Amino acid sequence: MDDAPRRTVLIKLDVPRERRGDLHQTKTQFLHCANSTSDWAWRYDDYCVTSKSKAENALYDELREETDLTTNLVQKGIRRAIEAVTSGVEKLKQGEKTSQPEFDSWSVVYDKRSATFNDDHATLSTPNGRVTTEYVLPPKEEREETPFGRYYESDDWDASSATLQYDEQDEEFYLHVTLKNLDYEIDGTERQEASHDDHDDDGVENGVVLGVDLNVTGAFAVTSTGECIGSADYLTHKRDQYEQRRAKLQQTGTRSAHLTIQSIGSRFSDWSLDWLHNRTNDLIKEAQSADADGIIFENLDHIRENIANGSKFQQWAYAKFVELVEYKIESTPLFVDTVNPAYTSQRCSHCGFTHEDNRDDKQFACQDCGYEVNADYNAAKNIANRYCGYIHRGQKSRGGWATSQLALKSGTLNVNGDYTPAELLG
Ligand SMILES: [Zn+2]
Incomplete structure (x- = not known):
């Protein structure tokens, strides 16, 4: 305060x-x-x-x-x-x-x-x-x-x-x-708030945003800085394991099997919530190390549509993830906002050329300029880019500033876990 x-x-x-x-x-x-x-x-x-x-x-x-x-x-x-x-x-x-x-x-x-x-x-x-x-x-x-x-x-x-x-x-x-x-x-601890509320001498305010693409296969979330956050495949795998155990126990049909179903059910839900909490922390850490002011997702309705074929569990997991991020950033100077998701996966983040042939599953290859890159990373950059476009066209950001840049990693990409930089960057 x-x-x-x-x-x-x-x-x-x-x-x-x-x-x-x-x-x-x-x-x-x-x-x-x-x-x-x-x-x-x-x-x-x-x-x-x-x-x-x-x-x-x-x-x-x-x-x-x-x-x-x-x-x-x-x-x-x-x-x-x-x-x-x-x-x-x-x-x-x-x-x-x-x-x-x-x-x-x-x-x-x-x-x-x-x-x-x-x-x-x-x-x-x-x-x-x-x-x-x-x-x-x-x-x-x-x-x-x-x-x-x-x-x-x-x-x-x-x-x-x-x-x-x-x-x-x-x-x-x-x-x-x-x-x-x-x-x-305002002292140092309020610096972020100040930069949102005050105007620079030339009246231009700057901000940096981190774009985030969420997926049901491959990396759970990929940022516009090229960071992969968690593995959606791993999450699905854990869920499948749980479903299989439950199905087996259900066949048994005994009272003790029923009790075991309840207990593995609540253990799985604790586990998945915990997992999502950790991925949320990873994302916020990434936003902070990229000096971002805001985290940008696709509009959540779209995320739901996108995974309409996915399970109820996946729908829950993605909605929960965004919700946890929104909740956790409240104790930080970060903000969360969303963009219209149209064509973020088909548009080339390098030259802007948009075509469905640009994307083949996880591989993005621009049919115009030849830019080749991991498709989720390309989408994350488009998400950040689109938000910057809104701001350039005069819309105020959630953070209150008027111009923005997207967070992109210069030099080596910091990629961890099962993903190699080569695979990610193409
Ligand atoms: Zn291109």
């Missing part, structure tokens, strides 16, 4: 009647996350967990299962509880009386990943998609002296987070928006 000056502005919302229920549902699930975390963290009178990352590691998956909230809101619920537990522990240390935090007042915490704060409206994430809600504002000429006019409408202040509340008496929703002062000198 930096100590840039902050202001809070209270804004009354005009929520469409048919979406009010979605906000109430968000609140119920958000408080469930906070209360579950509090139960978990406040175990004994003399020992409480005050580490956010410990709490997230222990509770995140379960709470995602139990709620329909986005990654970000689940995480916010966990953090909110840990903050309360931490201040409770402080009180105990000073000999004051306190008890386990309970969350029952109507409140949901949003930030820029789960909400947008626009001139006259906000969008808020809910289990049923985003709700767009207009602000109820005084006329323009009367606003100047209000906090809304002085801070929210000022270029010097940036809306960074908000708490949504509901007034049971007047049955209205209110947003308490927290604004950060942008002029404030």
Whole structure:
């Protein structure tokens, strides 16, 4: 947390009647996350967990299962509880009386990943998609002296987070928006945030993105720096082994076989989740060593389509992987975004020529310029390239900057595991 000056502005919302229920549902699930975390963290009178990352590691998956909230809101619920537990522990240390935090007042915490704060409206994430809600504002000429006019409408202040509340008496929703002062000198730990929020002298901001191609055969993920992350074949192999054991036991049909099926089932699901966690860490490490600001995937709907022929397990694994990446980068300055996936596998990342004959399984050979390379690596570069194209055409990146480069490894490619550089680079 930096100590840039902050202001809070209270804004009354005009929520469409048919979406009010979605906000109430968000609140119920958000408080469930906070209360579950509090139960978990406040175990004994003399020992409480005050580490956010410990709490997230222990509770995140379960709470995602139990709620329909986005990654970000689940995480916010966990953090909110840990903050309360931490201040409770402080009180105990000073000999004051306190008890386990309970969350029952109507409140949901949003930030820029789960909400947008626009001139006259906000969008808020809910289990049923985003709700767009207009602000109820005084006329323009009367606003100047209000906090809304002085801070929210000022270029010097940036809306960074908000708490949504509901007034049971007047049955209205209110947003308490927290604004950060942008002029404030920010220290090294906030450098990334600063580079996203501040403008360079010439008004151009730069960023580097890492493109990632996900596959059901060969490498699980290939980056635009040429790194292979995990083996999809290995994952499939482990799954097949498990399925075979299960089928055999099922034939046996005894009660003890049934119990064994349950236990190998839960062991396999633990194993695969663990495996995905590790691959997520590999990818984030790669993004960091490439000095990337963002990680770019193909649009997830496409990934699902792409593996429509794949098993339910594969569909689960890829969706989970992206979700874990989104979740883990929240404690880093990285962002995650997606591109339209059309033709990323057929386009030549060297000259741009696009043709279906360019690709033959894992081998890419451009029919125009003759560029030959591993097909997944080519696709990963196209994914990063396309994102840079969006930015050059004036779309702001998730990180907030206006121009970008793709992360490519110069010199030797750092390739590990079962993959050799020769195989990868063609
Ligand atoms: Zn070419």
